[in-house]
Amino acid sequence: MTKQIRAGVIGTGFIGPVHLEALRRLGVSVTALCDLPDRVRAAADKFGIPEAFGEYREMLRSPNLDVVHITSPNRFHCEMSLAALKAGKHVVCEKPLAMNTRETAQIVKLARGSGKVFAVNYNVRFYPAVLALHRMVARGELGDIIHVNGSYMQDWLFKDTDYNWRLLPQEGGKLRAVADIGTHWMDTVSFILGAKIASVFADLGTFHKTRRRPLGEVQTFAKSDAKMNYASYKVETEDFASVLLQFANGARGNLGVSQVAAGRKNCIRIEIYGSKKSAWWCSEEPEMLRFGNRDGANETAVRATPAFGDGAAGFMDYPPGHVEGFPDTFKMLFRNIYAAIAGGKGERLFATAGDGHQEVAVCEAIMKSNKARKWTTV
Ligand SMILES: NC(=O)c1ccc[n+]([C@@H]2O[C@H](COP(=O)([O-])OP(=O)(O)OC[C@H]3O[C@@H](n4cnc5c(N)ncnc54)[C@H](O)[C@@H]3O)[C@@H](O)[C@H]2O)c1
Known part of the structure; x- marks a missing residue:
């Protein structure tokens, strides 16, 4: 069914091509690309896309388009989301989701009344191990959740010469x-x-x-070069x-x-530390789910083996030992989103506009808390 749905992508930098590739792996036809006028034609030619637009409102007028990615x-997300919904498109x-909760609230309101699917691209949900954990926690297999520990670490902005638009609050938002x-x-x-962050x-x-x-x-993740000229900020x-x-x-x-x-x-x-057992996962070893026991031996479950459970059923395409990683999470996320767009009745596991709004609200509480040096309610 996804073959009849046509998609367009706005932005052809680092992540736009990841969307494009995942859509094509699912058999969705990508009919349009949009980027700045001086780069969109080259990108469309590179990826073999028929329609290229230097302005997103022009792309939204195309009749050959059902879903807009x-x-x-970040600073364009709100206006583009609202315009795409008003043009009658589904949105990923x-x-x-946007720069602040004033913007995200507008998107939630319009998305709710639109009758269209609106998804926020939180692709990490679609690592098979994460889907498996989601199911295990819902079934109470870890017991009551006591506490959760973890991190997200990167080094691409390690040097003072590493640069990207995300460093500027007016481009990426006040939190980076x-x-x-x-x-x-x-x-x-x-x-x-299955629980929101409250404070x-x-x-x-x-x-x-x-x-x-x-x-x-x-471009995102580009390395600095000794011959470049710099301005301090x-x-x-x-x-x-x-x-x-x-x-x-x-x-x-x-x-x-x-x-x-x-x-x-x-x-x-x-x-994740539960009252029955613990579960540990790291994206650097995406195929492995580890369980910690107080008395018995700890366990390691390999993806797509019986010990891994059935939480990721339908969202894995390769046998165990054939690693499914970052690009596959986009494919599986879009499988779930496009099934909903096609009118499927399966469980919607993707993040909605409401979930995207919640994350921006947590960011605002984090900024407030840091400033006040105290616990802050979301
Ligand atoms: N889910 C993920 O894992 C993931 C990973 C990376 C980025 N992202 C998100 O994706 C978005 C893009 O990030 P990126 O790293 O690809 O950035 P990028 O700078 O590499 O690419 C952005 C692209 O958008 C284009 N663009 C800028 N203004 C435009 C406009 N007005 N109309 C059309 N195109 C325009 C730029 O020319 C560029 O090609 C961000 O919101 C970022 O948070 C998500």
Whole structure:
């Protein structure tokens, strides 16, 4: 059924092509691309897309389009989401949903009355191990959840010369590391626990108080170059954070986030401690789910083997030992979203506009808490 649904992607930088590739792996036809006028034609030719638009409103007028994927920088998410919904399109918007809760609330309101599917691209939910944990917690297999520990660590902004639009509050939002990657962890853990974050106590830190910006635009994850010319600027967003969490179901949590953690390229670690047993997972070993026991031996379950459970059934395409990783999470997330768009009655596991709004609300509570140095309700 997904073959008859036609998609367009706005933004062809780092993550736009990941969406495009995953859609094609599912057999969805990608009919349109949009980016800045000076780069969209080359991208459309590279990927063999028939329609190329230098302005997103023009793309939304195309009749050959049912779903819009928004993979542009954060500051455009709100206006593009609202315009796409008003044009009668289904929407898959990258995270964070928008710059603040004033914007996200508008999206939630319009999405609710639209009759269209609106998804936020929290793809980490679709690692098979995360889906398995979601099911295990719902069935009470870990017991009551006591506390959750974990982190999301990266090093791509480690040097003062590393530059990206995310470093500028007007482009990415007032929170950077927490909004960019911390919300992935918080959304994932809330999804596994089936419980929202109710209050936070946060400590934010900026290691590079000033950074040097290469003159000219730089793509996400691009390396600095000795021959580049730089201009200094003051940094107003955090490089790292420690956040204590209280979930609505009474579980406690603590989260570490950093974009200046040398050697950690893209490491998500989640440890869930229940009253029956513990479960541990790390994105650097995505196929392994580990269980900790107080008395018996600890266990390791390999993806797609019986010990792994059935929580990820329907969201794995390869046998055990044939690693499914980051790009596969997009494919599986879109499988779930496009089934909903096609009118399927299966469980909707993807993040909704409401979930995206919740993450931005947690970010705002984190900023408040850091400023006031006290517990803050979301
Ligand atoms: N889910 C994930 O794992 C994940 C990973 C990376 C990025 N993201 C999110 O995806 C979004 C894009 O991030 P990125 O790293 O790909 O950024 P990027 O800078 O690499 O790419 C952004 C693209 O958008 C284009 N663009 C800018 N303004 C535009 C406009 N007005 N109209 C059309 N196109 C425009 C840029 O030219 C560029 O090609 C961000 O919101 C980010 O948080 C999500």
